[in-house]
Amino acid sequence: MKIYTITCHDVYNYGASLQAYALMRYLIKCDNDVEIIDYKPDYLSNHYKLLSIHNPKWKKNIITKSIYLVLKIPGRIPGLNRKKAFDKFKKDYLKLTELRYKSNEDLKKNVPIGDVYLCGSDQIWNTLFQNGKDPAFYLDFVPDEKIKASYAASFATDSIPEKYKPMIKEKIERLDGVGVREKSGVEILKNLNIKMAVNVVDPVFLLDKKDWDVITKEEYGEKYILVYDFDDNQLIKKIALDISKEKGYKIYSLNPGKLKYADSNFTFHGPETFVSLIRNAQFVIANSFHAAVFSIIYEKEFVIVNRKEAINTRMKDLLEDLKLKNRLISDTFTLDDVLKKIDFSDSKKILNEKIGFSKKYLRDVISLSERMRNVL
Template sequence: MQIKTITCHDVNNYGASLQAYALQCFLQRNGYEVEIIDYLPIYKSDRLNFFEYNRTSGKLFTILKYVPFLKPLVGLYDHLKVPGHITDYKFIGRKKPFNLFKRNHLKCSNLTYRTLEDLQKNLPLADVYIAGSDQIWNSVGFNGRDSSYYCAFAPKNTKCISYAASFGASYIPQDQSEFVSKQLSRFYAISTRERSGVEIVEKLGYNATEVLDPVFLLDKDDWERLCSDEHKKEKYILVYDLDMNHPGVKQLCLGLAKKNNWKIYSINDFRECPYADYNINNAGPIEFIEWIRDAQYVVCTSFHGTAFSIFFHKQFYTFPLYHGKNHARMVDFLHKMNLDNHFVKEQIELSNLKAIDFEIVDKLLAYYRQNSKQWLLTKLKDLADSHE
């Protein structure tokens, strides 16, 4: 049976790349022919591609049809006029390892699609379509307002399921309820990454099951095999604060560093960490795993930073994005792992830190992992049987 998945897979984001790989790998191991639809909508165009021109309409678009050699300059202007993008040049080194990861580890469609119309005109044929994980249904942003991520391109006689799709937040905007409800109606089976996602789906009148993020369809050894055998020798705290502005993250990192005589290393996405001893601006998905693997301690505002800390049995604390509201996925996951006290909203004193008993966590993870695998494989077997 041929499966095609659609997800956020090529956006220079660690979790997005790794979850896409994990779902692909798990399905392949279970005998399915799998391909990721290379869907890269304009609004997700690579922010590190300084010379890409993304407009598809307007007077300037029309003019540039006749003078296409000016497109790179206009693209650069469009890029630099966005607040904060002027500092993106610091992170240009991330492009190469992300591109290599896609090329070497993701099996993507030959065609790249930018719009729903592109998908409909050159339909990527499959027996089953899977709307994958990550925040593909986050309707606070663009993803959840894009019907492509709800498999709107799929022919009516082709079944669609979702695996660990995420709404990103614990709610959807009121003005999007009708749209989301209509999109969900085409799914044969729905699973979400968070309990809050199940509740959203049920409020819209559908059934849903909570499953683990795709990275947990693989195990530690699978991820270890991607990594280099060389380990970092210096002892460090790894901080992964997406916005670099959470005072609780800073307080904990500085306190741990002083107490243990550890360095602070920061792995960065959009800005550098002002209090880090070393800023890592050029890491790709594999390097992201390696930096977590070799850390003494991890402090993050990231779901996948949390996930890989658990894989490699790293003591960690997870914070929400400062003033952010999209932390349901971290809260729900840590609750399942009996690690509620390792999610801190504001600050935590060193005297209140609790060591994680990973023997307990591993047992809980094994239970939820088995349930997640069984849900996905059962739904696919049901669909395969219906084709016979």
């Protein structure tokens, strides 16, 4: 089958890049011809622009603009190294369409010709962000006669605002298959009277450790705790410092900005380093969904802390489903609780069943196109 996927693949985020790669790679392993639609609307194109002015009060005149940029540009230049690392990953590992599309209308005017179209994974339906309101991420541009489905699409929250429900219901009812990443997503759709939705795993789970080892070449010569923190979270800092003191491990950080308490900062590295650092860590502390996912794949000791943003449902659902709920840590933690060794045996059984179900879902979606082709 010729399959096109669409997701937020180029937003300089580890999880976004890796889930895009994983779905593409798994479908290729199943002998399909797969491309990721290079969809880059304006609202996803604001990364690493040296001359952008985000605060309206500095846009008053040429003098205020100049002052703003003189203050901001020196701090932005080092970030281009991170952009370079992600762009290299995209070039080396993601098979994109030759055309880049900037809007749903662009896609409608020149639809890439394929057999099956998949939207997902990740937070493509999160209405807290613009992508959750964008018809393109609901495959609105795909003709009615083509097979359309979501795979592991995420709302990232427990509920969606009332004003977006009619649009979401209309767009999703056009799909031939609805696979969402969280069980809460299934409930959201049931409340919209969409009963065909099923819960499937994040696409990074479709690849096993051997598949991921192909892109993880880096080794580190010491024992370390890996910290990945979006919020400058004081609880994460305390846990990291307590474990470091107890175990004598170094602290490595993957944060976009340097952590002062870390021994080594991997600020400007790409997705391959993200996976390598988790694979080789003694302990992972994060408020990242995909940090939890890769910790589970590599069976690493880890804890997860809630984010300030209201997008914690995906982490809570994942850990509850795999009987790892105790790895979600609050302010009342004790070091003994954190350091209690994780028994992954039950989690692996549950996860393997979910992976099997998810692979069957994809096979069934693809077979719809095969049956349609035979009929025609």
